Amino acid sequence: MNKVILLNKRPVGKPALADFRFSSDAIPVPTSGDVLLKTLYVSVDPYLRGRMSDSKSYVPSFEIGKPIQSGIIAEVIDSTHSEFTKGDFVSGILEWKEYQISDGKGLKKVDQNISALSSYLGILGMTGITAYLGLIEIGAPKKGETIVVSGAAGAVGSVVGQIGKILGCTVIGITGSDKKAELLKSKFKFDSAINYKTVPDLNMAIRNTCPKGVDIYFDNVGGEISDAVLANINKHARLPVCGAISLYNETKVPVGPRIQTILLTKSATMRGFIVGDFSSKFPEAIKQLAVWLKEGKLTYAETIVSGFDNIPQAFLDLFDGKNEGKMIVKI
């Protein structure tokens, strides 16, 4: 038996378990040139919410009744492909299935002797690369500058902050619990952390924590948290927009203070991106992240949930901020 998770219906607002459907089919047999993969680790990420809608976005929508896809680490358990052999571990954008066939396109071998397999979904995978390239290419940090990161304890945010520190910046993280705020300072070496749920005035908290103002705002969340940071940006600030998790489940067009006048008076740059915008720089990013990881300058957190059946719930938990670092399901 081969369990499969399909998109059952498009979520309205916050996704729910009923938006997914479990199914099963036979374990497939690879034909000439294919590999048979066994899923080991499944990445759940906020951006998948966008693919569950039918609105146009940067990646095509999932189809109703078809399997969901995300970043997956799998083991090659049978191969008729010249480049892959039984026992290889690979990463790729694959379907939420226990077993699946691949023609090898988009698969990348990963080496557990270099780093734990799950890390290829996080620090050495999409989220690490996103953090690195968003910060370097758009944030363009200079030593001594102040960086604010929202969603700071998440898979991307926790890496952004550490890279900022490596590059000699002051780094402030915004997060949603005291436990995460503590983690940002102790494990990830942020200079300060703000729990936006408990501070009486976030704008003021940022002002007090950033006496020299904010030069770079790495935005993972959008909404009112971002409003408060924007009120504190410096002249020539750079604002990479990496995510907007606070807005993904809105059913009406979210409204808020218009930001053009701030960008204008501060000569500031706000730029949305997905990691694929910088695909030519992936090798550079992976190389640098691996070096820092090996040198012990970079660390990472994972929230690992066990069991194929728990993939949908792990995804839903992202929107309640239940993860510290990368949320991964171990099969």
Add this chain to the structure above:
Amino acid sequence: MNKVILLNKRPVGKPALADFRFSSDAIPVPTSGDVLLKTLYVSVDPYLRGRMSDSKSYVPSFEIGKPIQSGIIAEVIDSTHSEFTKGDFVSGILEWKEYQISDGKGLKKVDQNISALSSYLGILGMTGITAYLGLIEIGAPKKGETIVVSGAAGAVGSVVGQIGKILGCTVIGITGSDKKAELLKSKFKFDSAINYKTVPDLNMAIRNTCPKGVDIYFDNVGGEISDAVLANINKHARLPVCGAISLYNETKVPVGPRIQTILLTKSATMRGFIVGDFSSKFPEAIKQLAVWLKEGKLTYAETIVSGFDNIPQAFLDLFDGKNEGKMIVKI
């Protein structure tokens, strides 16, 4: 007698004549190293609204009871300065006075044999340079792309559109009257023009006029016009924010649809700027504008009001869109 216009009080919302005060003093006498200037042309510009407030902005606020300043073309009528002689024409940021003393700092000689004196306040001055550098440095237009310009019949917008055409782009202007829309097409060679006051659905009008979507949005106005353009931007769009005239007179924080999700899904860049951000490129800009002007590839419009006493009203008229091209007061 030497007439002077002072800031009487800070405007609340839309500026009014009562925010200005007329005064007079003696015609000054230049002391060693100074020049005596007679004002010939006064530039009135939307950005001056920001200087009338006491909120922090990119330029210092005007002080109550002190003269307003703006771009001015003046004649040297007496000089003890080594670089300026009687009869020279100069441009500079000067005070709203009929006569004034200057130590020469920031003054630049202008030659009416090359171009009309008033043009040094517009096409060969701040607004022309703003149009050129905002479009080239932030918009980075490529041949065949679609550019939308708001405030298109204004001093900056009308130049942006023409440069876009010179560079092989399709250019659509948004403006506030049929007369201006016609001018954009006939005089400034825009491909299309939209009167936002009469179209039933601006979003739809832009969609119909830009079948290939919007690659560059040169924003002079902000507000709902910008919302409608943003709904039509392409992947990797660039959005120079040059002005936000629709918002300058708001007394409450203007709200509108949040734009981060659009920037995110389109990997788009929005960047506020003032021309001074690119000061190292002024010579390049002026040189290129002068060449195109001489070649007849570029033209300009001026709305010239006569009389020193009419400076405040000319400024107020900007907010009602009464100008075509550069608004200038001839003394």
